[in-house]
Amino acid sequence: MIRIEGVTHRIGAAPILHDIDLTLPRGKLIALIGPNGAGKSTLLRLIARLEPLQAGRIEIDGLDLATTPTERLALTMAVMGQQTHIASRLRVAELVGFGRWPHHHGRPKAADREAVRQALEAFGLTLLKDRFLDEISGGQAQRAHLAMTFAQGTDWLLLDEPLNNLDMAHSRALMARLADLVRGSARSVVTVVHEVNYAAAWADHVVAMKGGRVVAEGPPETVLTEPVLSALYDTPVEVMRHDDRPLVLHHHWHDQLGTPLPVRTDTDRPTLH
Amino acid sequence: MTARPLAAGLVLALLVLASLGLGAAQIGPGAAAGEGWTTLVLMESRLPRTLAVLLTGAALAVAGVVIQSLVRNRFVGPDTAGTGESAALGLLAITLLAPGAPIWVKMVVASLSAMAGTALFLQIVRRLPVREVMLVPIAGLVLSGIIGAVVTWIAWEADLLQFVGTWLMSGEFSGVIAGRYELLWIAGAAAGLAWFAADRFAILSLGDQVATGLGLSTRGVMRLGMVVVSVVSAMVVTTVGMIPFVGLVVPNIVARVMGDNLRASIPVVAAGGAGLLLACDLVGRIVRHPYEIPVGTILGVVGSVIFLWLLYRPAVRG
Numbered sequence: 001m002i003r004i005e006g007v008t009h010r011i012g013a014a015p016i017l018h019d020i021d022l023t024l025p026r027g028k029l030i031a032l033i034g035p036n037g038a039g040k041s042t043l044l045r046l047i048a049r050l051e052p053l054q055a056g057r058i059e060i061d062g063l064d065l066a067t068t069p070t071e072r073l074a075l076t077m078a079v080m081g082q083q084t085h086i087a088s089r090l091r092v093a094e095l096v097g098f099g100r101w102p103h104h105h106g107r108p109k110a111a112d113r114e115a116v117r118q119a120l121e122a123f124g125l126t127l128l129k130d131r132f133l134d135e136i137s138g139g140q141a142q143r144a145h146l147a148m149t150f151a152q153g154t155d156w157l158l159l160d161e162p163l164n165n166l167d168m169a170h171s172r173a174l175m176a177r178l179a180d181l182v183r184g185s186a187r188s189v190v191t192v193v194h195e196v197n198y199a200a201a202w203a204d205h206v207v208a209m210k211g212g213r214v215v216a217e218g219p220p221e222t223v224l225t226e227p228v229l230s231a232l233y234d235t236p237v238e239v240m241r242h243d244d245r246p247l248v249l250h251h252h253w254h255d256q257l258g259t260p261l262p263v264r265t266d267t268d269r270p271t272l273h
Numbered sequence: 274m275t276a277r278p279l280a281a282g283l284v285l286a287l288l289v290l291a292s293l294g295l296g297a298a299q300i301g302p303g304a305a306a307g308e309g310w311t312t313l314v315l316m317e318s319r320l321p322r323t324l325a326v327l328l329t330g331a332a333l334a335v336a337g338v339v340i341q342s343l344v345r346n347r348f349v350g351p352d353t354a355g356t357g358e359s360a361a362l363g364l365l366a367i368t369l370l371a372p373g374a375p376i377w378v379k380m381v382v383a384s385l386s387a388m389a390g391t392a393l394f395l396q397i398v399r400r401l402p403v404r405e406v407m408l409v410p411i412a413g414l415v416l417s418g419i420i421g422a423v424v425t426w427i428a429w430e431a432d433l434l435q436f437v438g439t440w441l442m443s444g445e446f447s448g449v450i451a452g453r454y455e456l457l458w459i460a461g462a463a464a465g466l467a468w469f470a471a472d473r474f475a476i477l478s479l480g481d482q483v484a485t486g487l488g489l490s491t492r493g494v495m496r497l498g499m500v501v502v503s504v505v506s507a508m509v510v511t512t513v514g515m516i517p518f519v520g521l522v523v524p525n526i527v528a529r530v531m532g533d534n535l536r537a538s539i540p541v542v543a544a545g546g547a548g549l550l551l552a553c554d555l556v557g558r559i560v561r562h563p564y565e566i567p568v569g570t571i572l573g574v575v576g577s578v579i580f581l582w583l584l585y586r587p588a589v590r591g
């Protein structure tokens with residue numbers, strides 16, 4: 001369980017988070033959603049101890065973030081921040097191998113090698129394992145980073161927009177993998193997602209944030225509703241049911257944006273090749 | 274793949290043999306070990322000189338890997354980060370303030386001063402915009418220039434310009450004899466320390482986020498790296514003077530071929546640095562035999578050519 005108490009955060013003079021109190025349950029796939037600038041990433045980075053805590057207290061499985069050594073925390077949570085360009089010239093397998101570093105500190109054992117092999121396989125990187133990171137695509141590098149986080153084998157996975165750079169198939173595969181991890185191995189995942197339908201389709205628990213505050217939380221059915229989402233994003237949405245889960249439609253409200261499009265005629269139809 | 278390290282080892286061994294055999298004084302392979310003159314030249318001059326070159330080349334190249342992973346920029350070396358000049362400043366200060374201090378005190382002061390200079394460089398780099406990669410080497414060159422100017426000015430005021438010149442001018446090994454190079458073993462030991470922490474440096478160069486996520490104390494690794502770079506620079510500058518380019522080009526060439534898995538690449542970097550410096554030192558000994566050209570000068574030419582080639586040639590696929 002992650003317990004967040006009275007967390008307030010500023011960057012310079014700008015307030016980012018206001019007195020957040022939040023409990024994130026174990027064994028669930030938790031999605032943080034909200035508009036740009038809501039403070040989702042900042043909250044995730046605070047939990048991941050990537051930013052120093054300014055006020056309040058965060059506890060993860062009973063470990064106080066402020067007092068627990070960082071190498072101990074690395075055995076409890078694995079973190080993937082938003083992708084920054086990395087100039088280091090590592091092979092894919094070497095990068096994923098570093099995911100095991102918190103366990104062996106330089107002397108990998110058979111179990112570590114096996115975990116790396118599994119992580120490579122899980123992310124479809126087995127054929128790319130000897131390629132250098134600067135010779136593969138952005139999406140492939142993203143998957144390599146995700147594989148490293150998986151190889152770390154921690155109870156908690158904290159992911160900041162892991163779907164960046166991923167195509168439709170890989171996004172779906174990643175969410176399925178995360179859900180599988182939660183249901184099959186009783187691990188817990190906290191992820192920031194931009195596209196609410198990934199939260200709708202896969203999350204067990206959704207936390208909606210806006211303006212540095214938590215405005216709603218709960219199962220997708222209670223959070224991903226028309227009133228909550230319209231207010232959250234300040235844009236009209238329509239929520240349907242699909243596959244017994246919410247499906248959010250928000251691409252089709254041209255008239256609400258004041259730019260009605262001409263009605264399609266048959267000649268505008270795309271041709272399929 | 275196994276042929277490559279073998280070939281490299283053979284080249285290095287040949288260079289060492291050549292270094293032991295070549296110099297102003299004539300010694301022949303026919304001369305037995307019992308012959309006094311040959312033994313004297315070998316043990317007092319050739320062997321110390323060869324060891325000094327190998328240690329310096331290896332340590333500088335490894336220090337280059339370390340500083341490049343600390344600042345996450347391939348275009349810096351221990352000689353372009355203000356470290357050598359800072360060491361000279363420290364040594365100058367202790368010479369003026371406590372001329373009678375024992376040599377180890379002087380070395381400690383030089384190392385601490387080099388560390389302060391490196392810390393200042395890292396502070397400056399942290400404030401630079403991340404995407405402007407070329408600002409990092411420029412900042413290093415400017416900082417080196419400023420500290421070097423301070424050293425020159427103080428030395429000029431104190432009438433110690435000649436004394437300081439041996440550190441700041443291009444380095445050379447012709448003065449190395451037994452008893453006057455042993456401090457370089459400390460530089461070699463510092464490079465060895467870097468190899469033990471190789472994974473930590475490799476992880477640090479993946480960025481603060483990844484390093485923190487893997488439970489690494491980034492500050493601790495930064496400090497360790499600064500100690501390595503500073504001790505290597507201080508020992509090299511005070512023993513043989515400034516040796517340019519080794520710490521810059523060797524890590525770059527090795528990274529192109531084998532990547533940045535430092536646990537595997539640091540030994541190769543060390544061997545490469547030793548080999549390059551020894552080859553340049555030999556050229557310096559041969560070109561105007563029996564006179565010598567300082568190895569720093571040779572390296573200035575060779576190193577800049579290699580560096581330009583690295584800049585213009587895209588990375589090979591490995």
